[in-house]
Structures are given as C-alpha cells and as structure tokens.
Amino acid sequence: MNSLIYTFAIRCYGSLIHLAALFSSKASKRYQGGKTSLNLLKSKIDSQEKYIWCHAASLGEFEQGRPIIEALREKHPNKKILLTFFSPSGYEVRKDYPMVDVVSYLPLDTPSNVSKFLDIVNPEMAIFIKYEFWANYLKALHQRQVPTYIVSAIFRPTQPFFKWYGGFFLNILKNYNKLFVQDQASADLLKAHQINNVEVTGDTRFDRVSDIAKQAKSLPIAQAFAKDATVVVAGSTWQRDEEYLVRFVNANKEHKMILVPHEVNSEHIMNICAKMRCSYVLYTQTTPEEAAKANCLIVDTIGILSSLYQYGQVAYIGGGFGSGIHNILEAAVWSMPVVFGPNYKKFKEAKDLIAISGAYSINTYRQLEDLINRLFRDNESGAIAGAYVKEHTGATQIIVDELFG
Numbered sequence: 539m540n541s542l543i544y545t546f547a548i549r550c551y552g553s554l555i556h557l558a559a560l561f562s563s564k565a566s567k568r569y570q571g572g573k574t575s576l577n578l579l580k581s582k583i584d585s586q587e588k589y590i591w592c593h594a595a596s597l598g599e600f601e602q603g604r605p606i607i608e609a610l611r612e613k614h615p616n617k618k619i620l621l622t623f624f625s626p627s628g629y630e631v632r633k634d635y636p637m638v639d640v641v642s643y644l645p646l647d648t649p650s651n652v653s654k655f656l657d658i659v660n661p662e663m664a665i666f667i668k669y670e671f672w673a674n675y676l677k678a679l680h681q682r683q684v685p686t687y688i689v690s691a692i693f694r695p696t697q698p699f700f701k702w703y704g705g706f707f708l709n710i711l712k713n714y715n716k717l718f719v720q721d722q723a724s725a726d727l728l729k730a731h732q733i734n735n736v737e738v739t740g741d742t743r744f745d746r747v748s749d750i751a752k753q754a755k756s757l758p759i760a761q762a763f764a765k766d767a768t769v770v771v772a773g774s775t776w777q778r779d780e781e782y783l784v785r786f787v788n789a790n791k792e793h794k795m796i797l798v799p800h801e802v803n804s805e806h807i808m809n810i811c812a813k814m815r816c817s818y819v820l821y822t823q824t825t826p827e828e829a830a831k832a833n834c835l836i837v838d839t840i841g842i843l844s845s846l847y848q849y850g851q852v853a854y855i856g857g858g859f860g861s862g863i864h865n866i867l868e869a870a871v872w873s874m875p876v877v878f879g880p881n882y883k884k885f886k887e888a889k890d891l892i893a894i895s896g897a898y899s900i901n902t903y904r905q906l907e908d909l910i911n912r913l914f915r916d917n918e919s920g921a922i923a924g925a926y927v928k929e930h931t932g933a934t935q936i937i938v939d940e941l942f943g
Contacts, residue, residue: 552646567626571643579658582640588662589620596625603667605745605934647672676713685715693724740933747867755845762826763835764849767794768914771850774800774864779856782903788815798837807838847872852913873924875913896923
C-alpha cells in the first residue's frame with residue numbers, strides 16, 4: 539500500500555460513514571461531527587496560542603490518557619490543550635471535559651483535512667493514545683517538525699505493521715518521536731523491525747483506576763445492601779453473562795449480587811427482572827432499607843460502577859462471551875479477585891492476573907458457580923489482584939516528566 543491508495547481507502551471509509559449515517563445515530567453523529575469540526579475549531583482555537591494536541595479514538599482511550607492530561611494541567615496550568623475524538627462514544631460523553639481548552643471530533647484523515655486542521659491548531663506537540671495510527675496526520679506532523687508521541691501503546695506480531703505486506707504501516711510508526719509502550723514484548727517487537735525510539739513505561743490505566751478508587755463515591759443504597767453479606771459485583775454485563783449470573787444468584791441465596799448491565803434501557807432491565815427467582819430491587823427505585831433485604835441489586839443507571847466495586851468481595855466482568863472483556867482493573871484495584879468469560883486473550887492485564895491467580899476465566903455455568911463460591915473463602919486471590927495494580931502504577935509520572943520536564 540502507498541499513500542495514494544491509503545488516502546483513497548480513507549475517502550471510501552468516509553463515504554461508508556456517510557451512508558451508515560442514514561441508518562445509525564452513532565454514525566450520523568460521527569459524520570456530522572467530522573464534517574463540522576474544522577469550523578468548530580476555527581471558532582474555538584486562539585490563533586495566538588500553540589496547543590498541546592491529545593487524541594483519543596474513543597472513551598476507553600480517553601480514560602487511558604486522562605491521567606497524562608490532568609498531570610499536564612496541574613504541572614503547566616497555562617498551557618492550552620486540545621482534545622480530539624474519533625468516536626461519538628468519546629466525544630458525546632466528554633465534550634464538556636473541563637481540564638482541556640477545546641474538545642472536537644477529529645476530521646477524517648485526508649491530506650486536505652490534515653492541512654487545514656494543523657493550520658488552525660498549530661500544535662506544539664501531539665500525543666496519541668494507545669491505538670491511533672493516522673498516516674496523513676502523522677506524516678504532516680513529522681514534516682512540520684511537531685514533536686509527536688504515542689502513549690500506553692501495545693504491539694502484537696499479528697498487527698499489520700509486522701506482516702510481509704506491512705511496510706507502509708511500519709513506516710507510519712517512524713513518524714513518532716517516541717513510542718511509550720506498555721511492555722517489554724512490544725519494545726522488543728518494534729526494535730526487531732528497526733523502530734528504536736521506544737521506551738517501556740507501562741500502562742497509564744493503572745494510574746487512572748488508582749485515582750478513581752481514591753475518589754470513589756459513598757453510595758448508601760449499595761452500602762446497606764452489602765452490609766454483613768458476601769457480594770459479587772458484576773460489571774458491564776451482556777446477555778450471555780447475565781444468563782449465568784441470574785442463575786447463580788437465584789441458586790445461591792446465601793450470597794448477594796450487584797448486577798450492573800452494560801445496557802440499561804428499560805426493556806433490557808425488565809428482561810433481567812423477569813428471570814429473577816430471588817428478591818431484587820432496582821437501584822433507582824429503592825431505598826437503603828429496602829435494598830438491605832434484597833438478594834440482588836440491579837443497577838439501572840450509569841456512571842457509578844467504579845464506586846460500586848468497593849462493596850463486593852468478588853468481581854465478575856462482562857464481555858468475555860462476546861468481543862472482549864471490559865475494564866478489569868477498576869475491580870482489581872479494590873483487591874478483589876476477578877472472573878470473566880473466555881475472550882480475554884487481547885488483554886494483557888487479564889493474562890497477567892490469570893498467570894498469578896488474581897483472575898480467572900470461565901466457560902460454563904458450573905465453573906462460574908464453583909469458582910465464585912471458592913473465591914468467597916479465598917482472601918489470597920484478591921490480595922494478589924490489588925498488589926498487581928499497585929505495582930504497575932507510575933507510568934503517568936514517567937511520561938509527563940519526560941515530555942514536560
């Protein structure tokens with residue numbers, strides 16, 4: 539692939555987003571946001587200032603980069619910061635994020651968009667988070683001699699950079715001034731392909747979950763529900779997860795469960811309720827007194843999962859029967875053993891924790907039931923999980939010190 543073919547592919551991708559916008563509200567937001575982003579930036583960017591540009595694909599990458607943004611803001615309160623997103627799931631949630639000066643969608647990666655974007659923003663530095671490799675942006679930043687970095691990156695041999703046809707993609711990586719990677723395996727892989735401007739700093743998500751735990755909210759309903767009980771906190775669950783989890787709480791009434799579905803629309807919540815054979819309450823429709831008497835607390839709202847983990851002894855993380863598990867570190871930071879389904883191989887922290895008996899994967903209901911009952915009697919696995927998170931904090935400080943002195 540060369541740059542002309544790449545740009546043609548990007549234009550085709552843009553056309554597909556435009557077409558999908560006719561049928562999908564998410565695609566429509568991305569299309570309209572990208573289309574109007576340059577005008578929005580013109581109205582918000584101070585042309586007399588230089589900006590530190592931070593880019594996150596989506597909300598998960600933003601949370602990964604957030605410790606760096608906030609450490610930068612604390613260290614250099616007068617610097618201007620631009621935050622861009624590609625996905626609506628990031629932009630729509632964080633468009634009013636107060637720690638930066640401007641939030642915008644990222645225009646599509648065509649040469650004309652890139653030139654206009656960089657002319658408006660005039661960045662003094664660009665920081666990409668984890669998985670963002672836009673060839674035209676990176677080439678133009680390099681040509682303009684703008685220091686450019688990627689943080690918390692992780693690389694695997696299966697990625698296109700390292701395939702026989704991957705020369706174009708590998709050359710993209712040469713535009714970064716430095717790649718801050720999560721592990722030594724990523725660094726070794728890059729260096730084996732003559733990408734030597736690499737530093738192993740770890741994953742900033744560990745710093746983020748540690749900060750979140752320190753700022754956890756006190757939730758009276760959950761506190762009353764969990765008092766003097768053994769509690770499973772099941773976070774970001776999908777239907778396949780919930781089939782096992784509802785069966786577990788129905789059959790094991792000596793334990794309690796805080797069930798936090800990924801989807802909280804009324805139809806999905808009612809479907810869960812219909813399968814309950816134990817006493818349950820909905821978080822938004824109960825009181826601490828009522829919650830204390832229930833076996834299952836079904837959380838029909840968003841934004842409190844990270845604080846709910848403090849009320850459990852075992853965590854189940856959803857997504858492992860689908861495309862992949864959700865954030866397990868938000869639970870592990872509370873020194874809880876973590877359980878999830880079989881699709882976890884892309885997640886380094888999951889593999890690490892399984893290797894040291896801080897996390898466990900299940901395939902069947904019987905495995906789930908036996909494992910959770912055992913973990914309620916096992917304090918060691920939770921201690922291992924908590925120690926793992928603590929040992930891996932510090933990436934943010936290393937990166938901020940190097941980039942900003």
